[in-house]
Amino acid sequence: xxxxxxxxxxxxxxxxxxxxxxxxxxxxxxxxxxxxxxxxxxxxxxxxxxxxxxxxxxxxxxxxxxxxxxxxxxxxxxxxxxxxxxxxxxxxxxxxxxxxxxxxxxxxxxxxxxxxxxxxxxxxxxxxxxxxxxxxxxxxxxxxxxxxxxxxxxxxxxxxxxxxxxxxxxxxxxxxxxxxxxxxxxxxxxxxxxxxxxxxxxxxxxxxxxxxxxxxxxxxxxxxxxxxxxxxxxxxxxxxxxxxxxxxxxxxxxxxxxxxxxxxxxxxxxxxxxxxxxxxxxxxxxxxxxxxxxxxxxxxxxxxxxxxxxxxxxxxxxxxxxxxxxxxxxxxxxxxxxxxxxxxxxxxxxxxxxxxxxxxxxxxxxxxxxxxxxxxxxxxxxxxxxxxxxxxxxxxxxxxxxxxxxxxxxxxxxxxxxxxxxxxxxxxxxxxxxxxxxxxxxxxxxxxxxxxxxxxxxxxxxxxxxxxxxxxxxxxxxxxxxxxxxxxxxxxxxxxxxxxxxxxxxxxxxxxxxxxxxxxxxxxxxxxxxxxxxxxxxxxxxxxxxxxxxxxxxxxxxxxxxxxxxxxxxxxxxxxxxxxxxxxxxxxxxxxxxxxxxxxxxxxxxxxxxxxxxxxxxxxxxxxxxxxxxxxxxxxxxxxxxxxxxxxxxxxxxxxxxxxxxxxxxxxxxxxxxxxxxxxxxxxxxxxxxxxxxxxxxxxxxxxxxxxxxxxxxxxxxx
Amino acid sequence: xxxxxxxxxxxxxxxxxxxxxxxxxxxxxxxxxxxxxxxxxxxxxxxxxxxxxxxxxxxxxxxxxxxxxxxxxxxxxxxxxxxxxxxxxxxxxxxxxxxxxxxxxxxxxxxxxxxxxxxxxxxxxxxxxxxxxxxxxxxxxxxxxxxxxxxxxxxxx
Numbered sequence: 123x124x125x126x127x128x129x130x131x132x133x134x135x136x137x138x139x140x141x142x143x144x145x146x147x148x149x150x151x152x153x154x155x156x157x158x159x160x161x162x163x164x165x166x167x168x169x170x171x172x173x174x175x176x177x178x179x180x181x182x183x184x185x186x187x188x189x190x191x192x193x194x195x196x197x198x199x200x201x202x203x204x205x206x207x208x209x210x211x212x213x214x215x216x217x218x219x220x221x222x223x224x225x226x227x228x229x230x231x232x233x234x235x236x237x238x239x240x241x242x243x244x245x246x247x248x249x250x251x252x253x254x255x256x257x258x259x260x261x262x263x264x265x266x267x268x269x270x271x272x273x274x275x276x277x278x279x280x281x282x283x284x285x286x287x288x289x290x291x292x293x294x295x296x297x298x299x300x301x302x303x304x305x306x307x308x309x310x311x312x313x314x315x316x317x318x319x320x321x322x323x324x325x326x327x328x329x330x331x332x333x334x335x336x337x338x339x340x341x342x343x344x345x346x347x348x349x350x351x352x353x354x355x356x357x358x359x360x361x362x363x364x365x366x367x368x369x370x371x372x373x374x375x376x377x378x379x380x381x382x383x384x385x386x387x388x389x390x391x392x393x394x395x396x397x398x399x400x401x402x403x404x405x406x407x408x409x410x411x412x413x414x415x416x417x418x419x420x421x422x423x424x425x426x427x428x429x430x431x432x433x434x435x436x437x438x439x440x441x442x443x444x445x446x447x448x449x450x451x452x453x454x455x456x457x458x459x460x461x462x463x464x465x466x467x468x469x470x471x472x473x474x475x476x477x478x479x480x481x482x483x484x485x486x487x488x489x490x491x492x493x494x495x496x497x498x499x500x501x502x503x504x505x506x507x508x509x510x511x512x513x514x515x516x517x518x519x520x521x522x523x524x525x526x527x528x529x530x531x532x533x534x535x536x537x538x539x540x541x542x543x544x545x546x547x548x549x550x551x552x553x554x555x556x557x558x559x560x561x562x563x564x565x566x567x568x569x570x571x572x573x574x575x576x577x578x579x580x581x582x583x584x585x586x587x588x589x590x591x592x593x594x595x596x597x598x599x600x601x602x603x604x605x606x607x608x609x610x611x612x613x614x615x616x617x618x619x620x621x622x623x624x625x626x627x628x629x630x631x632x633x634x635x636x637x638x639x640x641x642x643x644x645x646x647x648x649x650x651x652x653x654x655x656x657x658x659x660x661x662x663x664x665x666x667x668x669x670x671x672x673x674x675x676x677x678x679x680x681x682x683x684x685x686x687x688x689x690x691x692x693x694x695x696x697x698x699x700x701x702x703x704x705x706x707x708x709x710x711x712x713x714x715x716x717x718x719x720x721x722x723x724x725x726x727x728x729x730x731x732x733x734x735x736x737x738x739x740x741x742x743x744x745x746x747x748x749x750x751x752x753x754x755x756x757x758x759x760x761x762x763x764x765x766x767x768x769x770x771x772x773x774x775x776x777x778x779x780x781x782x783x784x785x786x787x788x789x790x791x792x793x794x795x796x797x798x799x800x801x802x803x804x805x806x807x808x809x810x811x812x813x814x815x816x817x818x819x820x821x822x823x824x825x826x827x828x829x830x831x832x833x834x835x836x837x838x839x840x841x
Numbered sequence: 842x843x844x845x846x847x848x849x850x851x852x853x854x855x856x857x858x859x860x861x862x863x864x865x866x867x868x869x870x871x872x873x874x875x876x877x878x879x880x881x882x883x884x885x886x887x888x889x890x891x892x893x894x895x896x897x898x899x900x901x902x903x904x905x906x907x908x909x910x911x912x913x914x915x916x917x918x919x920x921x922x923x924x925x926x927x928x929x930x931x932x933x934x935x936x937x938x939x940x941x942x943x944x945x946x947x948x949x950x951x952x953x954x955x956x957x958x959x960x961x962x963x964x965x966x967x968x969x970x971x972x973x974x975x976x977x978x979x980x981x982x983x984x985x986x987x988x989x990x991x992x993x994x995x996x997x998x
Binding site: 407 | 990993
């Protein structure tokens with residue numbers, strides 16, 4: 123493949139390479155002004171469109187499009203490294219060169235806006251030669267370590283070198299060598315492989331909002347790094363692994379454990395927080411090797427929080443794989459029959475509301491409805507979710523009072539946002555990046571609650587509910603802002619729902635909603651966000667104590683559905699405790715009978731996220747040992763207890779779910795909010811987020827060694 | 842060659858002392874095996890010690906003979922020591938080249954290089970309990986633990 127070096131030399135240095143670095147290092151303001159493509163693009167009004175010709179084929183695109191977007195819309199693939207549709211334009215890799223008629227040189231299509239009547243050519247010899255030249259330059263300083271590189275098989279550079287790369291090298295000088303950076307326990311760096319696309323830099327400053335990464339040096343000496351050695355502070359840091367087009371940033375826990383072609387992918391849903399990020403579980407045999415995000419514009423775009431991405435090693439530790447019954451020597455392995463017999467013996471002495479069920483954070487909707495049906499058949503209405511810690515249970519009567527009614531995607535339109543008692547950065551980092559997106563689009567954000575770095579600027583109105591009263595009482599500037607906003611939104615955090623004065627706070631919020639007109643025709647700005655995956659499903663299914671159960675005596679039998687964070691007053695000392703779950707934790711330690719269930723990667727279960735979206739996980743790996751799918755355990759137990767549940771198949775349970783709550787057969791079911799009655803406001807108790815420790819919130823992440831390393835690394839960084 | 846001469850060579854080659862020893866040997870299980878298994882019977886009683894000249898012996902007791910008047914591929918042969926479980930894998934490396942017509946070197950006319958780490962050769966263990974079994978075979982005693990998770994151990998009371 124003979125390249126005309128003379129011509130290439132004339133062509134390439136004349137391109138504005140240095141411009142790219144100034145763009146990348148610039149502040150996040152570039153994001154707000156740069157065109158972010160809506161996808162799918164809405165049909166724009168005719169005056170805003172331009173007709174261009176891609177390889178002779180006419181296509182009408184919005185005038186804000188760049189040439190690369192026009193080519194994508196026309197279905198023509200343009201090779202790229204630095205361009206990413208969710209990040210600002212850097213234009214420094216030069217791989218996307220195309221020929222534009224009447225232009226003397228090839229142009230970088232990612233940085234060139236479309237012009238009406240533009241004739242774009244992507245398959246001419248000039249374009250091919252230019253890309254081959256760029257590829258040759260990129261490969262000059264790229265090591266030949268594909269066989270030991272974790273990106274091998276899913277590497278953009280590898281793929282594009284197959285098309286545009288030369289079969290031999292003309293480079294005889296020494297290759298550049300760069301020190302590897304320590305970015306913490308999650309992201310592994312091999313900086314020799316870096317091609318300086320600056321995607322990671324742009325991601326951390328634009329999407330994550332933590333100015334962690336940057337470029338130092340110029341030309342051959344430029345390096346990506348953190349300036350001084352420090353952790354990546356973001357809870358979204360794992361996404362730079364997906365963004366990196368080469369193997370410079372790879373996953374540290376996944377390093378050298380599997381190759382991409384050995385993995386079997388299963389499309390599933392994350393349960394580490396209540397957002398329900400869409401994930402792809404990559405498994406090899408019976409082992410989950412890694413978890414990566416799956417594109418869903420309406421939920422997580424293409425991002426994933428670090429906990430969701432890296433807690434999978436917790437699925438291999440502390441697992442329950444056999445039923446256990448407590449004897450004189452503590453819990454001993456037993457058969458299913460023996461375990462069920464022990465339960466029947468204990469249940470015989472309890473009647474009505476003396477049987478109590480507590481749902482855990484990761485319980486799927488099928489198990490919730492089966493348990494509820496079982497308890498009702500046994501004459502008990504004593505059931506609750508473990509997040510329901512206040513004395514009065516959360517009211518599940520009106521669905522809109524506990525949902526994010528604006529929907530996650532709707533926040534992009536919000537122009538004034540009030541956060542009440544929430545720390546979205548820890549409660550749902552990916553949702554926080556949506557709030558940041560709204561902020562970059564010009565939304566004003568204020569917070570009543572913990573005063574912490576939320577990765578965007580906000581007005582801190584106070585830490586206590588008193589600030590809410592002040593906001594309501596006077597002509598507060600932010601109240602005026604909410605009133606004058608075209609799409610105001612209020613976000614109530616999970617911490618509020620756990621307060622003893624929850625109803626009073628909610629009444630104040632509803633008053634504010636009324637006063638500021640947050641709920642309007644066509645716009646509902648009232649939002650409650652939760653922090654555990656099963657919370658909304660439990661409320662949807664009415665997994666709350668019945669009226670008689672609220673005044674019931676202490677329970678004699680407690681059925682824990684993977685509940686580990688219950689309070690001691692919930693489980694009396696002399697109660698017979700059944701723990702059904704997948705991890706040995708506080709619940710299993712207390713239990714008299716342990717029933718091994720399936721984790722979210724091992725079963726197909728329905729989860730409802732905090733905007734009310736019903737999503738399902740799928741089984742990526744088989745259940746461990748003698749464990750069973752959770753609803754099947756409840757179904758089998760019901761037969762032993764003589765209260766047989768009328769469903770034998772998974773589809774029958776789903777049908778029962780749709781019978782109890784019809785939206786389990788639908789997606790995104792929204793209702794209008796109504797007022798709640800209030801109680802006395804505890805003015806001096808500060809708002810607190812229930813998520814004190816982002817990296818460990820449930821039994822999977824608590825069992826994860828990687829998550830433990832994250833906490834250690836954060837502590838070391840603090841000291 | 843008369844029968845007497847033939848028998849004398851067989852007795853000498855198989856080291857059974859005399860005619861009485863030979864008769865005893867033939868009436869033992871080894872004799873039965875030789876009559877039943879024509880291959881080893883032919884080599885030990887007919888061709889082996891009689892058809893050529895004795896060249897040497899390896900550490901197993903296998904004896905090597907040669908007759909350059911015979912056709913190619915039948916010029917050199919081995920008389921295995923073991924009657925019941927004879928195997929070509931008992932031919933040690935220093936005889937291997939000679940018997941397969943790769944070269945003409947025997948331990949008697951050539952000084953083989955023997956590095957200090959070289960172990961004595963062994964008969965193949967295929968078909969025996971000592972045979973190699975991959976790490977995943979169910980029958981192997983050194984089976985790898987394929988359980989990819991660690992189970993929770995309840996606290997003991």
